Amino acid sequence: MNLDKVISGFFIILAMTLNFGFFYGEMHTVASHSKYELFAAIVVNLIATILKLGDKTQLGSVLLATSLVADIQLIAAATIWTVAIYSTMLDSEIIGMVVSLSGGALLANITSVILYVGDTIKSKR
Template identity: 50%
Template structure:
């Protein structure tokens, strides 16, 4: 068992679970979604992307692409939340749904990344 592969898989799965933790709840109620969890999901997703730059496996480019998509979606969600909250008022249902729906897109990209990781691990020869 390679410590490097374990850490790689850990960070990829952590990015997915933090993202899913953020999107869990009523899409129309922003009180069900924590801004700090969105921040954590974004930070871990960016770390996963940096780690994927060093991956030279056959599926590495696809995994990097999914990670870049997740980063873009999470950055857009965080930017939207920051923009909407800059006025000082609470987010409306529509604004909250926009933030959460962008995060759902990132979760889909993270799911694809985890599936690719599982495929790659299943194809490893000992």
């Protein structure tokens, strides 16, 4: 068993599940989406991105790209939420934007997990 692959796979899958946990719920309801879960999703996505930096293969490049997309979208979502809270304009439209951005990040994470699982299946024992 390759410990590096286990740790990397753990963070890739954890990033996806945390992102899904934030995304799931009523689209325009603030109570359905936890700011702490969004923060956790950002932190775990950043850790997953850092773990992907050393891979010099073509698949590693694609995995890094998907991770960077997820990072940018989650950070943009958190920025919009923060600005909306401090400008007292947090309404259903803003939450819809935040959830939509996290949905895009979720798609990037799902792509990353599919590629990772495909690579794992393809590799020799």
